[in-house]
Amino acid sequence: MPTGYRHTRDDDIVYPEDEYELTEDGRIPIPYRRTAKYKDGNTIDWLHEEGLERERNHALRSQAGIRGILLPALESARLWFIVIATGIGIGIAGAWLDVLVKWLGDLREGRCSYGFFYNSNACCTGLSPGELCEDWQSWGDYLRIKSILGHSLLQASIYVVLAIAFAGSAAYLVVTYAPHAFHTGIPEIKAILGGYVFDSFFSPWTLLIKALGLALAVASGLSLGKEGPLVHVACCMAYLLSQLFKEFRHNEAQKRRVLAAAAAAGVSVAFGSPLGGVLFGLEELDTFANESDVMWRGFVASAIAAVSLQWVNPFGTTKLVLFQVTFVSDTWRLFELIPWITLGVIGGILGSLLIKLNVEIALYRRNSVLNDWPVLEVISVSAVTAAVSYLIVFARVQTSELVANLFQECDSAKGDYHGLCNPTATLENVFLLCLTAILKIVLTAWTFGMMVPAGIFLPTIGIGACLGRAMGLIMQSLYRAHPTAWIFLSCPPDPSVRCISPGFYAVIGASAMLGGVTRMTISLVVILFELTGALSHVLPIMICVMTSKWVGDALGKEGIYSAWIAMRRYPWLPPATYRDAGETGATLMKPLARVVAIRDAVTTVRELRALLAAHDFHGFPVIDSHNEFVGYATKQELGTVLERLQLDESGGDLDKTCTFSATNRLRVDALERVDLSDALEASVIQLRKEVPQELVVNMFQKLNLRQILFTHAGKLTGLVTKRDVVDLLTRQFPHAAALCEHPPHRQ
Amino acid sequence: MPTGYRHTRDDDIVYPEDEYELTEDGRIPIPYRRTAKYKDGNTIDWLHEEGLERERNHALRSQAGIRGILLPALESARLWFIVIATGIGIGIAGAWLDVLVKWLGDLREGRCSYGFFYNSNACCTGLSPGELCEDWQSWGDYLRIKSILGHSLLQASIYVVLAIAFAGSAAYLVVTYAPHAFHTGIPEIKAILGGYVFDSFFSPWTLLIKALGLALAVASGLSLGKEGPLVHVACCMAYLLSQLFKEFRHNEAQKRRVLAAAAAAGVSVAFGSPLGGVLFGLEELDTFANESDVMWRGFVASAIAAVSLQWVNPFGTTKLVLFQVTFVSDTWRLFELIPWITLGVIGGILGSLLIKLNVEIALYRRNSVLNDWPVLEVISVSAVTAAVSYLIVFARVQTSELVANLFQECDSAKGDYHGLCNPTATLENVFLLCLTAILKIVLTAWTFGMMVPAGIFLPTIGIGACLGRAMGLIMQSLYRAHPTAWIFLSCPPDPSVRCISPGFYAVIGASAMLGGVTRMTISLVVILFELTGALSHVLPIMICVMTSKWVGDALGKEGIYSAWIAMRRYPWLPPATYRDAGETGATLMKPLARVVAIRDAVTTVRELRALLAAHDFHGFPVIDSHNEFVGYATKQELGTVLERLQLDESGGDLDKTCTFSATNRLRVDALERVDLSDALEASVIQLRKEVPQELVVNMFQKLNLRQILFTHAGKLTGLVTKRDVVDLLTRQFPHAAALCEHPPHRQ
CATH class of the missing domain: 1.10.3080.10 (Clc chloride channel)
Known part of the structure; x- marks a missing residue:
């Protein structure tokens, strides 16, 4: 079952204990004391980790003499x-x-x-120009x-x-x-x-x-x-x-x-x-x-x-730009925005389609016999891919080579790539390019998710480049047929001078398709013109990515990565602004009655141990007998502090009462209590349950929280964890958690 | 006294009241009810504003029928x-x-x-090429x-x-x-x-x-x-x-x-x-x-x-790229990193110098007679600028024209710009360029802050371009003198073939200087290569900006904009990560004893009115007689709610008690109280004063808060406002608030 979703809590990373020397009084030195040992599948507590880092920094800086300067620098x-x-x-x-x-x-x-x-x-290498390579x-x-x-x-x-x-x-x-x-x-x-x-x-x-x-x-x-x-x-x-x-x-x-x-x-x-x-x-x-x-x-x-x-410099080109494009002219004409925006719309639609297809195939793979034969699946798909690709000339070469050629302008000095520049074969070329694009959409939707390392960018660029080049060829033949039509007025009147650059249409097509599949905007534009060097054409690329994202978002909010995150149910919060419909934090909150809490000055060590053993939660709120909120302690810290107390396992130590706060400590006889206040977290966020739900979500998004506790007039009323917020935000996605088997325990 | 710092609270923007129709029961409709009217100099309360927006959205969406769809779309x-x-x-x-x-x-x-x-x-326009323009x-x-x-x-x-x-x-x-x-x-x-x-x-x-x-x-x-x-x-x-x-x-x-x-x-x-x-x-x-x-x-x-x-298309070039550069070759050589990194270091140092000079001049202007004669200052500086610039050939033209020429490679077809390409006059050119740079540093430091609209980018680019071109000329003459030296091994052996592009050195110089002055990184690189079209040289520009920022940061953390913000004491939080030295929120907090608070079920209407009149704070926490925290109300909301109650000004209404919470309301006789619970904010952030200071700062930075209230076991212990955090973060800047006269009131 090597599909990567059963990793939740099998392998526990345990750090060797001999990495630090104990202090003179036998305690673990501060910088290492509060080390949380997370298991795979957990979510880290950023506030806790930042607190650790702060303690460490503080300990390092407060060292005497030169060590206090050198250690932080180191x-x-x-x-x-x-x-x-x-x-x-x-x-x-x-x-x-x-x-x-x-x-x-x-x-x-x-x-x-x-x-x-x-x-x-x-x-x-080493041949003179024009010489045929016979080696x-x-x-x-x-x-x-x-x-x-x-x-x-x-x-x-x-x-x-x-x-x-x-x-x-x-x-x-x-x-x-x-x-x-x-x-x-x-x-x-x-x-x-x-x-x-x-x-x-x-x-x-x-x-x-x-x-x-x-x-x-x-x-x-x-x-x-x-x-x-x-x-x-x-x-x-x-x-x-x-x-x-x-x-x-x-x-x-x-x-x-x-x-x-x-x-x-x-x-x-x-x-x-x-x-x-x-x-x-x-x-x-x-x-x-x-x-x-x-x-x-x-x-x-x-x-x-x-x-x-x-x-x-693997290929001796000394260039970073992968698909160097050289356009006929640096200028573009306003009428070209029509085919480009059309490409943007097509990219948005096909991008959404590719995502939907990919999701459906992933679900089918998971729930069918394919799940048990991953290698066989890869072999069959690669056989089909190789066989079909060998038949279609544009699909036979590596996608990167295809893209490089599609981005290139026709130039008689450089030769014609599979007849792409033949003006009499426009219709055949358009057909072939569209066929290649459709083929690649199906193959990519299937391949992305099989048991091989696979990126989605290059195939998407390839699909888009085919479509874009096809559009460019259509425009070019239109122009050649009607060079004096009003729409081409801004072109030079002589049709032998080039006005349309099909190579650049391929770049635009690639942008549109990428925009539709990934829903990125600005980084996409930068990547595209760093890829092609087409700086003078940054505006059309921007407009096209804009259109494609708009169309794509109208057909489904998620990019392909978000779709996979939702399917695998990773605790990831989309950064998009969330607007509630009038709900408050109370709707999202797990109310106190359902929260497993530790009772300050009531819970005994034995009960605490039982609690820790029974629940696999990350941590527990501590309240006193009147539900007053005392603090929050992680399971990890509670375990560490309990261990450090070196309690007498057989004796009466186990019936001692755990105290966490100074006021409640006084209610218990000094001999009958153990002090666990060390286990409380320093940074705890409290809200009232009446706050708008969007504020709660916003705080999770911006502060990277793990939980928020709700209190009212000092009394605990409930809590919300990151998982609750993630579930809220992925609610609208139809296949959320479809690829995840074991929902992790949480509180 | 037209220097722009006395704007704090002179002009109050009041919105006309007749913009909405009252609801049937005579109340202000929800979407407009909680409109805060901020005065200039205040800081907005994002949570409050987001709450307003949420209520508005909710009200719009919940409208019946087609209006519920159309209004949000509109x-x-x-x-x-x-x-x-x-x-x-x-x-x-x-x-x-x-x-x-x-x-x-x-x-x-x-x-x-x-x-x-x-x-x-x-x-x-309209001349044939080569024809002299006599018009x-x-x-x-x-x-x-x-x-x-x-x-x-x-x-x-x-x-x-x-x-x-x-x-x-x-x-x-x-x-x-x-x-x-x-x-x-x-x-x-x-x-x-x-x-x-x-x-x-x-x-x-x-x-x-x-x-x-x-x-x-x-x-x-x-x-x-x-x-x-x-x-x-x-x-x-x-x-x-x-x-x-x-x-x-x-x-x-x-x-x-x-x-x-x-x-x-x-x-x-x-x-x-x-x-x-x-x-x-x-x-x-x-x-x-x-x-x-x-x-x-x-x-x-x-x-x-x-x-x-x-x-x-103002100049008929149909190009966005302002300073199109055309380099001799697309490649650059590793040894060139030495002069480029040197330029980065120089840029970092001179950038810091320019900031310091500018700050000192701004302080001098403020505290000297210049303060009273702003127009005269501008006239004198422009006279000096014009006179001196007329004498130095490179400074005479517009900076943009100078930069365009400095970025250009020498090309015999295009003519020689003021002898810049004359190989026998290298020394003179280097001297002249350095002189221009020094002159421009002094003039820019003086000009930026006078009573004219003024940007810092272009002069900085000009200074950097001069220095860079000078460095390029030095390298070029070194190469011409010793074309076979080991350092130039990667250059073509024939010195008539160009190896060094002084024009690109000017671009690098401009990046370095901009990096030093603004301390921007990635946006600077993008702007620079969108300005020049030098995409193939993005790496050297990145490296140079990196160096310059490193050097500049070592000499003083602030860019020029942050320096001005600190001097004018605007409530702006730098986004940089803040690390405390072990302090908690308690250090930053204004303790309860010094906080002006409203007492639930104790304060009378008359007392509340007096409180509102006496203090110009944005809002007040509400606590009960045991210091239990009840909520937070802005001055604005309190005023609005009080007004809406239409109290009998002369009668006993003024001696009624204000109640804010359901529990405390019961303590007062129904006839003796007025209910102000509407005035409480829905979104209030509470923390304990034991949390690390860096968490407090972090929350202000990320959530755009205006205040945080500190409570312990339900009791208010103090509060922190944005201003306190801003003061904490600008503490290290020597001239903080030097250009600000009236520190705003705050709580």
Whole structure:
């Protein structure tokens, strides 16, 4: 059952106890005392973690002499070390993945005559311009097959067989060694950055298998991209590096700060788009909204990752821009807004369709026999993909190569890509492009969610580029047919001068499709023009993304990542403004009668132990006998404090009463009580149940809370947890929690 | 005394009372009932405003039939109308300002022979390439002055006299009609978006004078730019448009949402940088962090503003990119990082220096005789600027023209700009560029803060471009002298092939200087490459901005806008993460003993009236006789509710007791009490005074609060207001509140 949703509480990360020396009086030193040990599936308590960090900082700074200066500086240096090392690491890893993918991909078509490990480009370097490369041989030529039929058959079967072999081994690796390495990883990372605990998502095995499996999956020609998985790989690197240092290992909030920077670096490498990386973090991962320092670190990580990618320079182009476009002219004409906005509308509709299709297929996969045969599913899909793709000329090459060609203007010097520039074959080309787009929509909707690492960006760009180029070709042939029509008045009157750039229409189509699928806005625009270098055309791209998002939002609010988060029921709060319909906090609240609480100066140690054993809640409110609110204590802290008391297990210690507050302590005889006030949290948020529900939701969104307690005139009236708010906000999504088996316990 | 700091509570905006019809039972209808009337100088209560909005929305939606659907839709349409109209308006205004500035600026050197109102470009259109333009005549030629000395003297004196006339009239207009139109406006807008109330900052007069004065000030050749003021103009437009509709007039939170979008549109037009506008709003104005919808609206406003600017197309170039750069090659070499990082360091140092100088001059201006003669100061500075600038060739032209030329590569086809490309005059050029930079630093530090509309961006870019170009020239001459040195190994061995692009060094210099002065990061990078089109060089720009910010932050944490905010003591919370040194909320809190509170079921109407008259606080906590916290009521609400009761002024009504809660109401005889529970706020945040101080600060930053009440076991222990937090966070700034005369009353 390697589908990644049964991770909730199987593997408990326990930190070794011998990492700190006890203080002279035998207590655990402050910086480490309040370490919460979260299990996977929990949600961290940001206030608690920030409190830990604060205590630690304070302890470090108050050290005598030079240590009080050096230790904090060292700590900050460690943070920057992780950020910079992750940037360099993912830059180099990204570059070498590109090389691996290129070699594996080329291997499907042929090999280099003088060395097996050369890809087609490396094999043919050093030739003078115009010289034909004879060292790169197709398998038919290499094996000296003379018959044309035999040659074609051999080529096709090697193509399909290798595709199946790559995809199958990727799936086998994922299923066997690292089930968390499947899919894109972005939904999980969004949830984790928001406070979800999922440490096994970043294990060394996951890192290795995700990177290797990604290369195999991309090379197999499946309809998937490498962007999301690269973000996951970058986060794995940052996580593993952060495990070197106590302050990150023990503090979930600090750990997340580093992960946010790593995610930016991942996008930066995936698209060669350092700015896009920062903005992706800002808009999609919603991390930097909380702290400007995090944004700044993301900026640095992103820049360093791009520098190292460019330094490795896998293909000797010294360019970051992946799909360099060169347009005929820098200007565009107002009438072109009509086809572009049309593309925006199409992108919005098809994007929503792709999301719906993907969700339905995911549900079908889960509830059918496919669930038990993940590797077989991957193999069949890759066989179908390879077979169908081999037949359609535009689908045969890697999606990235297709996109690069679709973005390119027709230029007689560069040659014609599969007849795309042939003015007499416009209709055939439009048909072929639309066919490719439809095929890719179906294949992508199926592929995204199988047991292989898979990103959604590149296939979406491919679909959009096909549609956009088709639209461009239609416009171009219209213009050629009626160069003097009033709509083309702003074009030069001579039809031999180009007025329409079909290549740019492909870029617009890609933006529209991406807007419809991801519902990102500003980061998308930045990524797109960092990808293409089409800075002068930023306005049409913006307008098109706007249209596509508007149309898409009208057809369904969620982007594809939010849909997956909702299906897997991760405790992630969408940042959108929530407006209630007049409800108050009372509607959302779990009332006191249903809350499991500890009673100050009443509950005995034995009862407390029973309580802790019976309930798997994160923590418990403490109230006195008149329901007056005393405080909130986490299960973890209660356990730690109880342990530290070294109670006599057999004797009467277990019948002593637990006290938490100074006033209530006096009600119990000194010999009959144990003081647990240390276990109370310093930061507790209280509200009245009459406050508007939207304020409650807003506080959870902005302050990253885990729970809010409701009191009235000092008396506890109820509580709300993050899970309640998440359920409220995902209520409207029809398949919420469809892919989640074990709803976690909560209070 | 027109210096803009005495606006605190002079002009009270009172909304006409006849805007709504009373309900059948004679009460004010819900949507308008709780309208707070803030005075300038106050801080809005976001929770209160959001509550109003919620009630309004709820009332609209719950209307019967078609009205319940139409009214909310209409409301959303109004919002979009304002956003789109502001975008179009500022786009057109920005374009015409450009035209006006160009004409006024050209007027200083000459006139068009066939029409006074043509600028030099318009005058010379329609010529075939290579033809000399004879229609544009210098004043000397126009007046037929033959003697060379007389010609030069006439030119110089007309140049200086017109500069003084323009600057003087700008200052006169500002001082006489709209004192708030001086300076950049960004600090005020930051504060206003954060909740500061300053309605007179957006008056129609301010709009008019700021736009006109800006054109005059820029044309006068003073060392200032148009960016900040354009943001202010855009915000004025949005504000005035929003006044058309009740829902914005009555709701400060809604008003601010519209202003945030307008600010993005302003930057978009100022730099021709639609993306940069959104990011500026995001990073510098810190507005979109709160809500993704606001970001989305800023995106739309920004795009529309850029489209209308491009549509008006003031100079017939059909380009948004202001300073199009064309580099010799798309690649850069690793060794160039050395001069670039050096530029970053220089930018950081000089940026900090410029801020310090500017602050000192502002303080000197305030405390010296200059304070009483603002127009005279502007006239003298413009005379000095004009005279000195006329002598130095690079400083004579408009800064924008200088920057455009410095960013340009040397190209024999385009001609040589004042000998900048002469390889034998490198030393002279470097000296001249450095001199220009130093001159501009001093002039800018003085000009930014005088009584004219003034932006800091363009002068800073000018300074940086001079320094960068100088560095580029030094590197170029080094390379020419030693083309085979090991450091230049990566360059082509033939020195006639260009390896160093001094034009791009100027771009880098500008980034460095901007980074040092504004301390922005990502929005700066985006603005810079939208300005220049230098997408392939995004990495060096990022690295340079990073370095400059690091160096600058080491020399002083504030950017120039934050420095001005601190000096004027606006209640604006820096978004930076605050870490306390172990303090709790108790340190920050005003303890109960010093809080003016209303006593539930004790205070009489007469006492309450006296209380309201005696204290100018925003609101008062309500407690009962045992200090139990009952609620919080604003002064405004108390007044409204008291008025509504229509008490008998002469009779015994004034001795009735005010009750606020159900429990305490029972303690007073029914005839002896008036019920004021309506006046209590629905959303009140309570904390315990033991919480860490950083949590308190964090809640103020993220939730935009106005006050937090501290309670313990239901009893009020104290309160903290936004002002206390602002004072805490600006404590480290040496000249905090130096430009603020009347510290506002607060509780």
